[in-house]
Amino acid sequence: MISLKTERRPDTTSAAHEARTPKARKQARPPTSRVPLGRRLRNNWVMLALMAPGLLFFVVFFYVPMLGNIVAFEDYQPFIGFKDSALVGFSNFQELFADAAFWEAVRNTLLFAALQLVLYFPAPLALALLVNSLVGSKVRRFVQSIVYLPHFISWVLVVALFQQVLGGAGLLNNFLRAHGMDPLDIMTNPHAFPLLITAQVIWKDIGWGMIIYLAALANVDQSLYEAAAVDGANRWRRMWHVTLPAVRSVTIMLLVLRLGDVLSVGFEQFLLQRDAVGPRAAEVLDTYVYYHGVVYGDWSIGAAAGLVKGVIGALMIWGANRLAHAFGEQGVYSK
Amino acid sequence: MSLITRPRASLAVNRGRRGAKDQRPAWEEPPSRLGSSAKAVVITVLVIVMTLPFVTVLSTSLASQKEITAAGGFVLFPTEPTFQAYTTILSGGIVTRAVLVSLAITVTGTVLSLLTTITLAYALSKRGVPGSKPVLLLVLFTLLFAPGMIPMYVLVKELGLLDSYWALILPGLVNAFNLVVMRAFFMNIPEELYQAARIDGAGDWRILTRIVMPLSKGVIAVVGLFYAVTYWNAFFNAMLYLNDTGKWPIQLVLRTYVVQSKQLNADQLGITHMPPQQSISMAVVMLALLPILALYPFLQKYFTKGVLTGAIKG
Amino acid sequence: MPGMSRRSFLNLSTAVAAGAVATPLLTACGSAANKKTEAASSKVKLPTYVPFDKVKPDLAPNAQGLSAGFLTYPKTLVQSVSKKPGDGSKVTVLTEMWTAPPKPKGSNAYWDTLSKEMGIELNAILGSDPGYPDKFSATIAANDLPDLMWIPPNQGIQHVAQLLEAKCADLTELLSGDAVKAYPNLANMQPAHWKTAVVNGKIWGAPSPYPAFGQVYGGNPRIWEKAGGLSAASPEEFLSKCKEVTGAKTWALEPIYVNAVSVLSQCYGAPNKWLQNKDGSLTFWMETDEYAEALSFAIKLKKAGVFYPGDPEMADAYIKMAQGTIGACVYPNPKAVRTDTRTNDPELAGQVLIPFSAGGSAPKHARHLGTIGYTAIKKSSPERVKMLLEVLNYIAAPYGTKEQEFLKFGVEGEDFTYDGNGYPKYTKTGKSEVEGLYSGLSTATVAPASLSASDFQGSAQAQDVRDIYAVEQKLIPMIALNPTIGHYSDANTEHYPKMSTDANDLVNDIVAGRKNFSEWKSFWSDWKPKGLDQMRHEYEKAIATDA
Structure with a gap:
């Protein structure tokens, strides 16, 4: 129920009409720089009015309380308050960088992130393509409405269910024992842990992640397939030339956003399985922050680690976005 | 590739085609036997792997304590199904009210979130709007950092929203991720459509309501689903901002049925409450899931292929 | 909520586990910040104990x-x-x-x-x-x-x-x-x-x-029956009983190693958090030889394969015990053993393991706060x-x-x-x-x-009261008190949570075989200058002042 992390991951879609590169679009638009600002404001008053409520939201409910993050530069004590806690400059950051456990958490986080990127990230797209290729719409609808369900299972239950099947006394190992074979240590093996974690993520979120791609695929002009078929393109070529281009910009945007979020690989999942494999294998940045910020009561270190995460995320987004532009994609924001 | 019929007409075209969807179109070659059987195997395995846990959860929610104990936690086939767990939960003092609260929050919140997200995304998707670039950066920034809990609480209190339902909606009104996605989609709407509309004398507002929104039903459905699910599942803000239990949403109420401290370590002095009955925990999972199960089929049609077919004459 | 709490892991994390992973502030007091204002707890006359006597209990x-x-x-x-x-x-x-x-x-x-x-x-x-x-x-x-x-x-x-x-x-x-x-x-x-x-x-x-009363092992009597009940006179006997009841689909103990070592350390006579030596100095329980002996005994148990091969976080251990897959689990106190087994199976009367004598010191029972x-x-x-x-x-x-x-x-x-x-x-x-x-x-x-x-559920309620009362009577003479309760140490507030988390992680790793037992002693010599000695001295001072 508290999978905040995963709820956000696959939140996207795009119509992705292909064959219109950003360049083409750029040329189609009138140049704006020559028009004086006053006139631009007047010309765009509707747009500015539409922008206002959303902008107001971000200012009030994000930027105002964000000021509280000053605690990263303080020796913050909740009952003294933000204003009166002593300012300590960057010493919280120095302390953070001097902690070997912090770097271990970073290393684990990057390992899990890389695995998720390689194994999990493409999975929803692959599933969407598979589901989309099903001919019978009843089957398609049935499959669609099954595979997204695990997203709504809490991590506690996911771990319990995995235990039920793969645990030391689970179905698999009881079967092996009954047939005179050695049981396999899957759930408490630190070496298998990265794969286990990724498998759990795939199981839980492949179907939920798929929805976005389905929405993108829904906008593919079906007559393009017909035209391609008439031109002699076979199944695979049609997928390559019609289907994939339709989801390309969505995929790239999701990828850029995922890279920005590279230091978040989940939280509850790791906290729950920490004792099973030990902190050396299961400590990630978010659990590190949890222990320091909440369990050890060191709010300032927690906030500092949060800021470090954000800065690295910003660099990743910036880099990935530039890369996307280099390939002629729009990424998440334009130059 | 080029001009456009009016979107309304295009959707009509699509509706006309729906009947034929179940069949393979004439131009498509018959699937290879190997390909289709591989597909069938993959799909079947997937469906089983994804369904079995739910069957287990459902079955366990219907099983008696005796059976659960005998099975060691999870029951696959309850021999004497009982709705005991459900009646225990549903006869709780404030469950009915909490369901209504959650429905109202979810509906109101989703509508407001969609409106704000769509308008902001639209304004940010058009070039030449003064200030749109810095605003976009401001939005992206919120993806990377977060305000703390205590400043949020103080803010909500200062705005006079404590113990108000608005405290469950306003702090999460726009999700930057959803916004970026929505904007990307809008940017992919062909420029020709805007030009054609402008030649017809349509202003920005009219273009939004007559062109952009009708063409974006898919993304609106997806983002709407994400917002709805978030509102429906949210409990933390309610826990923090609502002192009056009579205003609690259902997820927060359901959580109280599964209060469960993990085994406390030796030096963690504490209150240890024995785990709740397994059947009740499982019934809670099922109850929390029901509205999602009910909502999805209605949205599904927007994720079905060919929604826009015919909108653009190729 | 979208946008806001999604990334605020402090929110998230506390929402997830605040209640679950509890911070052990022994005396619930103190602040690292305002050290000056917080003198060590000075003398206070506690309220007079006047038992309520208008209702006479049976026991x-x-x-x-x-x-x-x-x-x-x-x-x-x-x-x-x-x-x-x-x-x-x-x-x-x-x-x-x-x-x-x-x-x-x-x-x-x-x-x-x-x-x-x-x-x-x-x-x-x-x-x-x-x-x-x-x-x-x-x-x-x-x-x-x-x-x-x-x-x-x-x-x-x-x-x-x-x-x-x-x-x-x-x-x-x-x-x-x-x-x-x-x-x-x-x-x-x-x-x-x-x-x-x-x-x-x-x-x-x-x-x-x-x-x-504090933590005890509670067991399913149907499992321990064949080994003559959940009791032992020595670690050797306990180990052999555990081996005896472990079978193809049954394991003697739940796999929560930290709790296992804690309960077993009482058999070896480890103190309740802190030991007050004759000269007034304090020793932390995990530094003691008794605790280390219990730790190495737990390793033996692990090697003998008597721990359930599962997740140390498993939530359904109690159900598995009632089912008959797990022989014994650690419970927060003796009463919880019986109420829990009666809930899962009204016919099942959970048994409590009375700390047995191991090693040189007399067995103890660590009182709860x-x-x-x-x-x-x-x-x-x-x-x-x-x-x-x-x-x-x-x-x-x-x-x-x-x-x-x-x-x-x-x-x-x-x-x-x-x-x-x-x-x-x-x-x-x-x-x-x-x-x-x-x-x-x-x-x-x-x-x-x-x-x-x-x-208690089930039909033997009066008997349940007598049984648990009898268990409590047996534990009373073994009760060990934590001498620091009611006293204050700044260093404790500041360092204890991390020290305790690290120590528990290490116990877990050592019993599971991921780390070597030899790391235990060096862990504590490392912690001495990092806060343990400071805690010790502050408590010693506080106790001396208040006495």
Whole structure:
């Protein structure tokens, strides 16, 4: 129920009409720089009015309380308050960088992130393509409405269910024992842990992640397939030339956003399985922050680690976005 | 590739085609036997792997304590199904009210979130709007950092929203991720459509309501689903901002049925409450899931292929 | 909520596990910040213990913590509070409930009756688990103080001393020594309970008692039968019994290694958190040889394959024990063993392992802190503070009183009826109006724990009371106290949570075989300069000053 992390991951879609590169679009638009600002404001008053409520939201409910993050530069004590806690400059950051456990958490986080990127990230797209290729719409609808369900299972239950099947006394190992074979240590093996974690993520979120791609695929002009078929393109070529281009910009945007979020690989999942494999294998940045910020009561270190995460995320987004532009994609924001 | 019929007409075209969807179109070659059987195997395995846990959860929610104990936690086939767990939960003092609260929050919140997200995304998707670039950066920034809990609480209190339902909606009104996605989609709407509309004398507002929104039903459905699910599942803000239990949403109420401290370590002095009955925990999972199960089929049609077919004459 | 809490992992994490991963602040006091203002706890005269004697239990309690036992429900209830405690004003209490929420005030008839009976307009802010510490911190930080606030010792609420001094009423004068006799139900609390409500040498609230006994192994007798029951005279015998009951689909022990070592260390005679040596110096329990011996014994058990091959976080270990897959689990106290097995299987009478003798020292039983915190009162006029103490006195009414029955079960005929054995049972109305509210109020404060037949399911209730009482009698002579309770150390507040987490992680890694036993000793020599010695010296000083 508290999978905040995963709820956000696959939140996207795009119509992705292909064959219109950003360049083409750029040329189609009138140049704006020559028009004086006053006139631009007047010309765009509707747009500015539409922008206002959303902008107001971000200012009030994000930027105002964000000021509280000053605690990263303080020796913050909740009952003294933000204003009166002593300012300590960057010493919280120095302390953070001097902690070997912090770097271990970073290393684990990057390992899990890389695995998720390689194994999990493409999975929803692959599933969407598979589901989309099903001919019978009843089957398609049935499959669609099954595979997204695990997203709504809490991590506690996911771990319990995995235990039920793969645990030391689970179905698999009881079967092996009954047939005179050695049981396999899957759930408490630190070496298998990265794969286990990724498998759990795939199981839980492949179907939920798929929805976005389905929405993108829904906008593919079906007559393009017909035209391609008439031109002699076979199944695979049609997928390559019609289907994939339709989801390309969505995929790239999701990828850029995922890279920005590279230091978040989940939280509850790791906290729950920490004792099973030990902190050396299961400590990630978010659990590190949890222990320091909440369990050890060191709010300032927690906030500092949060800021470090954000800065690295910003660099990743910036880099990935530039890369996307280099390939002629729009990424998440334009130059 | 080029001009456009009016979107309304295009959707009509699509509706006309729906009947034929179940069949393979004439131009498509018959699937290879190997390909289709591989597909069938993959799909079947997937469906089983994804369904079995739910069957287990459902079955366990219907099983008696005796059976659960005998099975060691999870029951696959309850021999004497009982709705005991459900009646225990549903006869709780404030469950009915909490369901209504959650429905109202979810509906109101989703509508407001969609409106704000769509308008902001639209304004940010058009070039030449003064200030749109810095605003976009401001939005992206919120993806990377977060305000703390205590400043949020103080803010909500200062705005006079404590113990108000608005405290469950306003702090999460726009999700930057959803916004970026929505904007990307809008940017992919062909420029020709805007030009054609402008030649017809349509202003920005009219273009939004007559062109952009009708063409974006898919993304609106997806983002709407994400917002709805978030509102429906949210409990933390309610826990923090609502002192009056009579205003609690259902997820927060359901959580109280599964209060469960993990085994406390030796030096963690504490209150240890024995785990709740397994059947009740499982019934809670099922109850929390029901509205999602009910909502999805209605949205599904927007994720079905060919929604826009015919909108653009190729 | 989108956009906001998604990334605020502090929110997220506390939401997830605040209640679950508790921070062990032994005395619930202190702040690392304002060190100057917090002298070590100075001398305070604890309230006089005046046991409530108007109801005679069938099995007598004692001051060491032995529970009162009631084999039947008292036929005639007595009155413990003579006049209405309140003055008609509105009283807000912030506390936590452990059940589903009651019907809200306004649509809850019982709530109105309770307000009337207490002479106040009762307003309850009922937090739920997990999340209470967040709610508490936020409420305090926003200066939204309620009249009465429950302060748990172990949910990671930091800097409590500062909060108390700044915002709460010092109750020392009203409760210390014989003054407490003005509140007879509070005078029924024992010194051990009061100690946990003392910070900076002042009494800050009414304690919330919890059974005095600590962790024990509880077992499924059907499994241990073939090895002659869950008992042992030596580690060797325990190991061989564990091996004997472990079979193809049965394992002797649940796989929560930290708890296993903790309970076994009592057999080896390890102290309860701190050992006070003859010269007054202190030794931390995990530094002792006794603890290390228990750790190496646990490794032996692990190698013998008697631990269930599962997740150390497993939530369903108790069910698996009732099922017959796991032989024994660690329970928070002896009573919990029996209530739990009776819940999962009314026929099953869980057995308690009495610490056996291992090694040179005599076996011990580590007493629990004895409370789940205390309820403090917001600074206000002396009259109001006294009135609020009267309210707390009312809520602490003991078993067998009219007030207690009314608080717990409501009004006869409306909220409860007596069952065949004469025990009150909720009606549907009572369940939805009374249960949740009582859960919150009894968290704030409550009479010391007793064993009563109605606590147990199944048909052998009176026997269950006798059995658990007998277990408690056996544990009493072994009881070891934690000498630091009621004393204050800054270093403890600052370093203990991390030290304890790291130590538990290491125990876990060592037993699981991921790390070597040799790392144990060096871990503690590393921690000495990092905070352990500082804790030790501060406690030594505090104990010497207060004595």
